[in-house]
Amino acid sequence: MINGLTVDLEDWYHICGVEGYSDPQNWDTYENRIIRNTDKVLALLRTYKVRATFFVLGYIAFKEPDLIxxxxxxxxxxxxxxFYHKRIFEMTEREFEEDVHKSISVISxxxxxxxxxxxAPEWSIRKETPWMLKILRKLGILYDSSMVPLTRMGSRDFPLYPCKFTxxxxxxxxxxxxxxRLFWEHLPFTGGLPLRIxxxxxxxxKIQRINREGYPVIVYIHPWEFDVEQPHIDLPVSRRFMHYFNIKATCKKVEGLLQHxxxxxxxxxLGIRT
Structure with a gap:
């Protein structure tokens, strides 16, 4: 079974909903660590001869075209x-379309x-934003990877495995x-804090079980998770735990998955051909 490996290409300060840091007008004032951290990820992928999907912020593509x-x-x-790492439920349909169109233009x-x-940044598709898939397809996007079948983070009605929408x-x-599955919920475990914890x-x-059932899994990482020396942002306790806890374990665990x-x-x- 071939599984999906993905990298959300964002820098250490690209955090949604945090005063100051979520404002793009301030981004040029922060230290740029995206190149050195992405180099760590690329070196690991070269070692194991693995290709991945990089979900790139349009802002980074604009600032660092050579990296892309x-x-x-x-x-x-x-x-x-x-483009600006904004959560979908914070945008109107028009704002979302403009943001994605801008990112596509710069990246392509x-x-x-x-x-x-x-x-979507922070897996921010909700039951209240069904229009996003229509807009994505209108812009030429052939697949989305944003749904989480979890209460409050997404919806328990969302699919568990790859599928198609019309x-x-x-x-x-x-x-x-x-x-x-854990009781009545479906908990993530292949990226971010869950992977680290x-x-x-x-x-x-768990990956082996899902593969035996005939389904691929999707693993996701961030370059900043390979950077134990990154500047720390004064976040609320819950967000600080989610963002920084045990990031020193990221590289070792990802390397193990690449071996197994x-x-x-x-x-x-998905077998998409163009």
Whole structure:
């Protein structure tokens, strides 16, 4: 079974809903650590000869076009993470369309290819934003990877595994965040804080079970999770725990997964051909 490996290409200060840091007008004043941290990720992928999908912020593509071209030159897929890292439920339909269109334009001009995939910042698709899939398909996006089948973070009605949705502009794939059942909820475990907090053997056993059932999983990482020396932002306690706890474990756990499982781009896993 080939699973999806994804990188949300954002810098240490790209945090939604935090006063000051979520304001793009301030971003140029912060230290740029995206190149050094992305280099760590790329080196790891080269070592294990793995290709991944990079969900790139349009802002980063605009500021660091050479970085995006380097990622592309190493065989990875370039998809979009929006332009300004804004959560979908904080935007109108028009604002969302403008943000994604802007990111697609900048990214595609750097790689001379169509952008086929999208991931919402903070997995921010909700039951109240069903229009997003229609807009994505209108903009030429062929797959989304934003849904989480979890109460409050997404919806328990969202799919557990890759599937297709029909929109006014055609069919679009959805590759939701991989979860495992715990009582009445489905909890994430393949990226971010859950990957850093759950025991490695537990993560491996759950991935193996899902693969045996015939489904691929999706793993996601951030370059800043490979940077234990990054500046720390004064976040609320719950957000601070989610953002910083045990990031020193990220590299070791990701390297273990690359040794134990097969990975490729989301486009390859879904079998999308253009």
């Amino acid at each position: 071209r380097t990622i592309k030159s190493e065989g990875h897929e370039i998809a979009t993470h929006g 001009s750097n790689i001379n290819e169509d952008v086929l995939g999208f991931r 929109t006014d502009y055609g069919v679009i794939w959805e590759f939701p965040l991989t979860t495992t 759950f025991p490695y053997f537990y993560i491996v056993s 499982f097969q990975f490729s781009t989301v486009k390859d896993v």
